[in-house]
Amino acid sequence: WLAVCKFLNICSLTSLTLPTSRWRCRQFVFDVHVRSFPDGRSLLLTPCLADTPAAQVLERAVLESRVREVEEENRQIRLQLSQSQGTAAQSPDGNYGNQQWGASADTGPEDGDNTAEEKNNHTECPRSPTVQKCELIHVACVCAGHNASRDVVTLVKSVLFHRRNPLHFHFITDTVANRILSSLFQSWMVPSVQVSFYDADELKSEVSWIPNKHYSGIYGLMKLTLTKALPSDLSKVIVLDTDITFATDIAELWGIFRKFTDKQVIxxxxxxxxxxxxxxxxxxxxxxxxxxxxxxGVILLYLERLRRIGWEQMWRLTAERELMSMLSTSLADQDIFNAFIKxxxxxxxxxxxxxxxxxxDHTRSEQCYTEVSDLKVIHWNSPKKLRVKxxxxxxxxxxYLTFLEYDGNLLRRELFGCPxxxxxxxxxxxxxxxxLDEDDQCYDFRRERLTVHRVHLYFLQYEYTPTEDDTDVTLVAQLSMDRLQMLEAICKHWEGPISLALYMSDAEAQQxxxxxxxxxVLKNRKNVGYHIVYKEGQFYPVNLVRNVALKNANTPYVFLTDVDFLPMYGLYDYLRKSVVQLDMAHTKKALVVPAFETLRYRLSFPKSKAELLSMLDMGTLYTFRYHVWPKGHAPTNYAKWRTATTPYKVEWEPDFEPYVVVRRDCPEYDQRFVGFGWNKVSHIMELDAQEYDLMVLPNAFMIHMPHAPSFDISKFRSSSSYRNCLxxxxxxxxxxLSRKxxxxxxxxxxAQRNI
Known part of the structure; x- marks a missing residue:
């Protein structure tokens, strides 16, 4: 912050109060507000806004108005300077302060020497190349796998945060990254952002012949193919690695294309x-x-000119020639780019x-800047990433962590002055x-049903191989941060695939x-799909979160449960056998798993039905919610279950909400029900309306573990308007349902009217 303050004094822009520590803010709203000026500098505005939404909106409007005023002043000053000084500062060949490559280009500077450009990297509020106000900027990234898909989001956040131009992202992806990123951007709904995807598998043959030792594998060579992969009418593009963080408006970088000479292409x-x-x-x-x-890691590619000079053939000839002596690449595409440039x-x-x-490691990056305000792009290009020295x-x-944990919902802002x-x-x-009628007492509930939540599928590495007999069952559940401690226990009780949707903020997702x-336990389980649904609004969209987990299960059958239940040991295998026994592939059945509960935080978990019945008789266990909500599970008919040895059918009754195993193509949960109340009841009712038979399994059980009451149930109990709206x-x-x-x-x- 001292360096930032020093920068502000140098440029004489304004004086502002800055926090002494990033971590003293309860919420560091960085949307603050680094705002890039047209001259290339950035102005950091007050990061800690007031707690009330109204105050935040007011302060943001004031800050943006102040930024626009200063930007206009700077524009007028630059106009006057350009009129008086002309364009003498530009080097004769249009090179942006470049070292001139001449007849002796084969010999570079000695180790430790600095070029004139390096000595001049600290600039006093430099002039930026002009970019049209609403000019579309194209950005390309190669992204493959779960980890890279997660990393690229931080890059995108940093770009979106500073940008003032429309953007078009071009992603060269494998199947995994395509599924993750297409879902993310579709649900993110950022204005003035277009996204296109290109199949990396179709490009592999272009580079698979190149031996490569780089940790990025074949995808580290994909940037060589961009003239072929990207649309033929795309003339230029900024190419970025996924481990990049922007500290300024990407339009400044885009503007440098205008500094290229007629011959320059990269x-x-x-x-x-x-x-x-x-x-x-x-x-x-x-x-x-x-x-x-x-x-x-950062490339400006003049695609139109590259195609004109025959780039595809030129880089191939270069690679073939060098591989005769080098045998393989160590730094993937970078080696071939450099040999070509040589x-x-x-x-x-x-x-x-x-x-x-x-x-x-082993870089001279400290010589690249003297003030932190000089920084434009930070590249974490070591396998050690944040642990680098x-x-x-x-x-x-x-x-980096600021953007990593930054609330992506704040980036859904319209561009000022652009269509x-x-x-x-x-x-x-x-x-x-x-x-919607804003005077409606239940407006907030109806508004929540229309809220589009950002969704990041497969947040962690996921691997699943389908079984040959088509009887596999996925445990499906949802949770928030306060139930995280249940995950290890569930993984120990259920060895089959799991699909979990986690309702979290960006910061909680990183935790x-x-x-x-x-x-x-968790890092050794690869058959668990973790899907982040990012927080927004005042209600917990429980059924929306459930649907995310349900739709992303990859097995023919799903076990619909809650995360605070532990299934009995061996339930996974038992359910797969029951699927066959009850011919679920050809009939519409919902298999009911009887639910019990304990009030003890430490429980010697029963290893059999007989042991459970003994604990039930001793008062260590109870039928689920019998003392507060008996209607929810009474139709399971626990008395019959005690002696049953074969599955038995039960009839639907009002408010029945058992946990069931059904085919994956079952109805989705109704998303109008948020927070507490009727979210599972409505789902069981629709299963019954579709004539599913409710079959209770005689040798299956699950036990609810105690926890503090949720925030939503507290609102339900304390608010009459909440109950009336429900x-x-x-x-x-x-x-x-009647119309359907x-x-x-x-x-x-x-039945509802008779209650």
Whole structure:
């Protein structure tokens, strides 16, 4: 912060009160408000806003108004300067402060020497290349697998945070990343952002012939194929690694294309390690490069010109020639880019190093900046990532963590002064919202049903191989941060696949990630799909979260349960046998797993039905909710279950909400029910309306473990308007059910009126 204050004084923009520590804010709303000025600097505004939503909106409006005023002043000053000074500052060949590659281009600077560009990286409020106000900026990333899909979100957040232009992201993905990112962006609904996906499998043959030792594998070579992969009418693109964090508006980088000479086709930052100097260890032999070479974590690709000069053929010839002596690449695409540039130096435009401050080991990144305000892009290009050694690593880490935990919902803001590029889904959503009556007592409940929550599928590594007999069952549940402690126990009780939807904030999702990575039980289970549904609104959208878990189960059958229940040992195998025994593949059945509960936090879990019945008789266990909500499970007929040896059918009764095993194509949960009350009841009612037979399993059981009451049940108990709205929603659900299933559903409305 001292460095930032110093920067603010240098540029004489304004004086602001800054927090002494990022962590003293209860919520660090960074949407604050780093705002990039057209001259390339950034202004940090007050990070800790008031607690009330109204105050936050007011302060944000004031801050944005202040930023616009200063931006206009700066624009006028730059206009006056340009008129008086002309364009003398630009180098004759249009190179952005570049080292000039001439006849001696084969020999780079000696180790430890600084080019003129490096000595001039600290600039006093430099001029930025002009970018049109609403010009569309194209960004490409290669992203494959679960981990890279998670990492790229932080990059996207940092870009969206600073941007003032429409964006088009181009993702070259495998099947996993495509599924994750397409779902994420569809549910994120960020205005003026387009997303396109390209199948990496179709490009593998282009680079699979290249031996490669880099940890990124074949995907580390995919950037070589972008002229072929991206649309033929796309003229230029910014290419980024997934481990990049932006500290400024990406439009500044896009504007550098206008500084290219007629011959230049690639913009790169010099490599900040000694790798290409070949002196890191004895017999170290890197690929050929100009001097220190270039790093490909940030690339400006002039696609139109690359296609014109025959890029695809040129890089292939370069790779084939060098592989005759090098045998394989060590740094994937970077080696081939550098060998190509060594032979064609006139084609490269060297970017100032602050556009790719590299934090790998053995780098000279500290020489790239003298003030933190100089930083534009931070590149975590070491396998160690945040554990890398650098004297300013804590500053970089805090900046990265800010975006990692930043509330992505705040990035759903319209661009100021640019025409809206609303998708059909967002137009339909806006229309539905406008139809709501804000004077309706239950407006907040109806508004929640229309809320689109961001969803990040498969947040952690997931592997599942389908069984050959098509009898597999996935345990499906949802949870929030306060139930996280149940996960290890459930994994010990259930060895089959699990689909979990977690309702969390961005910061809580990172806490969960650290928890899962530190747990020996969880990190060794790859058949658990964790799907993050990001928090928004004032109600817990319990049925929406359940549906996310349900829709992303990958087995023919699902066990619909709650996360605070522990299934009996061996239940997974027992359910698979029951699926066959009851011919669920050809009949509509819902298998009921009887539910019990204990009031003890430490329980010697019963290993058999006989042991459970003994504990039931001794008062150690109880039938679930018999003392507070008997109607919820009484139709299970526990008295019959005690002696039953074969499955038996039970009839639907009002408020029945058992935990069941059904086919995966069962009805989804009704998302009008949020928070506490009737969320499972409505689902069982629709199963019955679709004529599912409710079959109780005689040798299955599950036990509810004690926990503190949820926030939603407390609201239900303390708020009469909450209870009144729930009754209103019940009536509307009954009416909808009658319209959907006709006279067969009248019994539910009659039963409701008789209660």
């Amino acid at each position: 913009g790169l930052v010099e490599n900040q390690s000694d790798w290409y100097l070949g002196n890191l260890w004895k017999n170290h032999k890197p690929w050929p490069a100009l001097g220190r070479g270039f790093n490909t 032979q064609n130096p006139v084609l490269v435009h060297q970017l100032p190093c602050f556009w790719n401050v590299q934090l790998s 650098n004297k300013h690593v804590e500053f970089f880490r805090n900046l 809206s590029q609303a998708s059909p889904d967002s137009v339909q959503l806006q229309s539905a919202l406008e139809e 969960f990630l650290r928890y899962a990575q530190a747990s020996e 009754n209103t929603l019940k009536d509307e659900f009954h009416q909808d 299933y006709g006279s067969a559903a009248l019994k539910y409305l009659t």
